[in-house]
Amino acid sequence: MRKPKRGVAESDLGNPSESGFVLASTKRGRRFWADPSPRANPSLVMITSPSQLGHRVVTSINIQTISPTQISGSAVDWTALINAILNGGLQVGSSNIEDKALLAKHIADAILTTAMFAASIKPVELVDTLPANADATLGRVVFLTTDYKLYRGTGTAWTVVVPTTDLSGTISTAQLAALAVTADKIAANTITAGQIAAGAISATEIAAGAVVAGKIAANAITAAGAEIADATIGSAKIIDASITSAKIGNLEVKSANIENLTVGTGKVATRAITTPVSALGASDPLTVTYPTQQTAVSAAITTHGEVVQVSVAGVYARAVAGNPSGLTFTVKRGATTVFTSAVLNAQAFEIGYAFNFSDTPGAGTYTYYVYVDSNQNSSYIYNRTINLLEVMK
Numbered sequence: 001m002r003k004p005k006r007g008v009a010e011s012d013l014g015n016p017s018e019s020g021f022v023l024a025s026t027k028r029g030r031r032f033w034a035d036p037s038p039r040a041n042p043s044l045v046m047i048t049s050p051s052q053l054g055h056r057v058v059t060s061i062n063i064q065t066i067s068p069t070q071i072s073g074s075a076v077d078w079t080a081l082i083n084a085i086l087n088g089g090l091q092v093g094s095s096n097i098e099d100k101a102l103l104a105k106h107i108a109d110a111i112l113t114t115a116m117f118a119a120s121i122k123p124v125e126l127v128d129t130l131p132a133n134a135d136a137t138l139g140r141v142v143f144l145t146t147d148y149k150l151y152r153g154t155g156t157a158w159t160v161v162v163p164t165t166d167l168s169g170t171i172s173t174a175q176l177a178a179l180a181v182t183a184d185k186i187a188a189n190t191i192t193a194g195q196i197a198a199g200a201i202s203a204t205e206i207a208a209g210a211v212v213a214g215k216i217a218a219n220a221i222t223a224a225g226a227e228i229a230d231a232t233i234g235s236a237k238i239i240d241a242s243i244t245s246a247k248i249g250n251l252e253v254k255s256a257n258i259e260n261l262t263v264g265t266g267k268v269a270t271r272a273i274t275t276p277v278s279a280l281g282a283s284d285p286l287t288v289t290y291p292t293q294q295t296a297v298s299a300a301i302t303t304h305g306e307v308v309q310v311s312v313a314g315v316y317a318r319a320v321a322g323n324p325s326g327l328t329f330t331v332k333r334g335a336t337t338v339f340t341s342a343v344l345n346a347q348a349f350e351i352g353y354a355f356n357f358s359d360t361p362g363a364g365t366y367t368y369y370v371y372v373d374s375n376q377n378s379s380y381i382y383n384r385t386i387n388l389l390e391v392m393k
Contacts, residue, residue: 329341
């Protein structure tokens with residue numbers, strides 16, 4: 001190589017195309033301007049640091065020992081070499097670049113593609129449409145911009161599922177989608193009464209036959225609360241001998257509810273079917289003096305509007321003196337005459353008398369009187385009685 005004249009500074013040479021020299025250095029790092037003519041030995045040319053070539057600057061290039069075989073042709077065309085460096089046409093291998101010499105500022109924007117990454121490195125890709133399952137290679141990750149989710153390739157499909165074993169901490173209600181928790185996600189015996197809101201369980205949530213007697217509080221079911229539907233309780237649901245008289249309303253038991261020959265006399269209240277009244281005349285014998293009417297006997301009865309059977313009986317005899325006489329009996333209900341007998345002729349011996357009739361006085365309290373008249377002379381009456389009987393049923 002031909003060195004420049006002594007005392008000529010690097011900056012004074014200006015553009016190498018004008019001076020005919022290029023900046024070079026020895027293997028020991030001494031820099032000098034060299035004549036790039038074909039007769040120079042190209043194997044001695046090294047560019048080890050940024051250098052000014054004319055008015056353009058080449059940076060971050062460390063080219064060592066450029067041989068003719070690295071440039072097309074059998075000899076080094078230094079003009080082509082310089083232009084290749086200036087125009088980016090020179091291919092620099094990894095062995096030509098110092099470790100850690102490549103900085104972020106040396107990499108142009110958007111120049112790196114996924115193909116430039118090693119096979120073990122899978123960068124996240126931004127997509128607006130999820131790729132087909134055929135492209136879901138194992139380890140590939142894409143971010144779908146339409147739903148803001150990360151999808152991972154399993155080799156056959158895309159998935160966003162995160163195994164529950166990889167979850168830590170707690171999941172709040174805000175992180176649960178509506179209707180996301182189903183029955184098979186809840187462990188047995190997990191939900192207690194404290195987790196159930198008041199009034200949350202209705203009849204549709206309770207299985208048929210699920211509520212047993214042990215689950216019902218004492219006195220919780222009442223007729224007043226309408227918990228029992230009409231015509232729901234059958235005889236099989238009633239304990240034997242559990243219904244008392246207080247549980248049966250007035251007039252609720254009809255004849256159809258009573259079996260034949262079931263009611264005995266002990267079950268019938270006093271005077272519930274009939275109302276019997278009887279009376280016996282006092283002070284025997286009673287002297288019937290002509291023409292005065294005498295009260296033979298009387299009795300009072302409280303009726304219910306049914307028929308009253310009236311029976312009158314006694315024994316009478318004429319006077320010892322043997323004087324003839326005749327007796328007439330009259331029965332009155334209060335002041336109302338309800339019966340008058342025929343004249344009974346007196347005999348010299350005692351003779352009995354009796355008569356029966358029916359009266360319908362209506363409901364109320366009445367007194368029945370038996371009066372006796374003699375049509376002549378006097379007579380005696382013994383054992384005079386009256387029986388009143390109202391037959392209701």
